[in-house]
Amino acid sequence: MTTQAAPPTKTATPVKARLAKNDELFAQTGYLFGLTEMKRKQEDPGNYEAVWQILQNICNTGWAVGCRVSSSAIAVEGGDALWALHLPTGEAVATSRGITAHPGLLSHFLRQIIEQGYEETPGIKPGDIFENNDPHYGGIHPVDFDTGVPIFYGDELVAWASGVTHVMDSGYIMPGSIGFMNPDAFADGMPVTMEKIGENDQLYPWYEMRVRSRTRVPEFVMGDARGRLAGCLTIRNKVIELIDKQGVEYFKDVMHEYVEDGRRYAVTRVKNQAVPGRMRKSNFKDLAMKGKRVIMPSQDIDCLFNLPLEVNIDKDAHVNFSLRGASGWVPFGQNITPAAAKSALLNAYSHIVGFDMTNWGPAGAWDLEEPPAGSWANPYPVNYFASAGVAWAPAVMWMSSLYESFGRAYFMRGYIEEVAAGAATTLTAEFSGIGQYGTYVAGLTLEQASNGAPARGMADGESSAWCIYTPNADFGNAEVTELYYPIVYLGRNIQPDSGGYGTFRGGLGHTTVWMIKNNQGGVEYQCGCAGMRSKILANHGMFGAYPTWPDRGSYAHDTNLKELIEKQLPLVHERGDPEDPILAKNLKASVMHTNVVAPFVTPEQLQEYDVIMHPISGAQALGDPLLRDPKVVAYELSNGWTRERIASDIYGVVTNYDEAAKEYNVDDSATEKKRREMREARKARSVPFRDWWGQERQKVERKENMDPAVLTMWRSSMELSPEYGAEVRAFWKLPDDFTF
């Protein structure tokens, strides 16, 4: 085995020059690195495939080692982490399991190291450790720490190993890692800005000193740092063993070919499954904070985000994405940079376009038009200190439109098994306070990592089995989560009807019920936004379905739960009727909230036997609800997955309940009659679009029943994207100088 050599003075060819050459070759040829031919693949496809599998296994070994060393609830229980192998110029070649948005972010981070001239100062040597969590330099949000370790073979830099984990706390202004309330970048916690944080495979002592003085749970944060490093060193050592066997020239060649292969695969998949043309999808996201506990007076506002998606697929199957019309930046932690948004697209692509090779290559198959300067997707040109505390939030909701849009294209080609109706949302739960061990704890549960899956073109989505930000959906073990935080699970139940209403419903979400237990001095609960809606619905009524409902939280403070337990009376295990929730029926409390617009942080310090009800949404449905199989409706009624009112009023299914068998049965003829009547009623109450347009344009002009947040959104969208504004005015035939 070739061991790590002594530090070279410099590499044979400056990597920075190679980076510029790569960009030039791609622009000239349309092939990454100018690889018009895949020589190694053609010469020996078997070995090419074998080495690819080995590289993936190496990355997964890095994952296994890294997560075990880490010990944090988020990495170990939730798997919110990823390790990868990169070219010397930064492009990810192979990745572990985990969050498929991060290969792009890690690639960008390593590219920044090269572009910023780190080869010269501070130099790149074997054993060095670099890190970044700063969104200004390629990070997405500061709790995602990106670590990179160079891999030298002899004196040549031949690759990088990288790792990312979502730490439990990085010193945000509020405890925890979601940071939706961060008013600006100065609230975004401990920065690690493109730093060399160690050498000779060891972290510098001052790195740990900073973690200890600037984060709330330093043991977990340092555990993550060691985990990232351990995973990277594992990858590095195994890659060197691989090079010993395969030869360095072969290794360098195939590493480049795998990336180009990834690009080719993405292009081919679009061409084989989609249709050229233009796709457009509006979507919106609320962030209603007026009158709630906030950090700065400027945050006492309600916001509505405009998240428009336009996709153009050209004759060569090259894809162009646009965010034209995106609304302005917000004084919360919900802004994202274009670089991070592009990396997030890799995540969506991996779900909906899909590719065997999850690496940087597919990023060469599309362009993201520069988002409007000053928008939530490109804040820095206008506000360099905008917060990105939870930059994922608007991005994942924007990506959901990609699912539906590509689903429509796949439907056209007949690949209905690949259709996905639209994503669920991400409502997070974090706890902070003195826990059961007498020590301070702050961190995220992983409930949100197990939503319902979107409906397909011919089937319901799967329940509690999917998550937009990782293909490895896993909400962790309840019993293990209880070990981290001062909580006890009272319930974790499928939420009936939470997947929209359609011919095929989305996979159902679930509702978690927690009781505060064994805390010392009070616990804070953050019902956080990592991509949720609470005032509005998703614009995902694909093919005539109704979208899923908004995310609303509940909690009860100062309760009589202890007494109920002692007397063995009914407790609270599920939400129940949205108009008559079980929480309020079964429990007495001095503070009782059963319909709280999220996100929010409890103003009260929660105490023993307080109860929290946290919903995790289902995904979107597809098709006319009156075409849903009545037998499926009856089956789901019998199993508590739908409710009588929905079965009757939305699905038009008439059932009889068989007391003896404890099940619902369909009355076929009555159902047929009811559905016929409902279709006729639809025709009777609807009007020709043009008639409605004539009335509606007047209401638009008068701004009738439009919340101030809606008006603010339209103003910023139309100002930041004049072309978009002109289209809005043209559609409603508004004056050229009309503003909301």
Added chain:
Amino acid sequence: MPEYDISEIERLIDGKLPWARVQEIMKEAKDADRFDKWVQILQTRQSWDDRILLPLSPSLFIVQKKNKERVVKCACGQEFGDYRVNWKLSANIFVRDSDEALREVYRGSEQPDAAWTQVREYSCPGCGAMLEVEAVPRGTPPDFEILPDLDTFYREWLGRPLEDEQEFTDKTLETVGGWS
């Protein structure tokens, strides 16, 4: 490259294929002739004989009429005009923009705020099929979800150009411009 019997594709479309088999199909490379089989199946299920150029949704199709016009057409036979104009302009619409109307579908903690969003239900004037539902704030033009570049698709991707090629352009605003 796999190839499936048309009867298996038909069972897939109708949701009658066992899930394990669906998963096998999903994991395989895609069958190159799916589009032709898909259109063939759908064509035989319609009561009309205009040629289906592209299916848009379970109910809507872009078809070529005998006079070579390319229009959007519902399974029931209702036509929605030039496929380059958003078909919603020719649909019927019912809008839930009040608490009362929203409450028919969403109640209690499931109900959205009518000052923030409206639910637009687009249905077929002919058969009453629900075609699309939008949930958007007032002021949002209707989504023109997909405008296919039909001629590029047939000419470049399928290798069999359509007769009478037409300009690939969105004519929606042009249509609205003629309204008062």
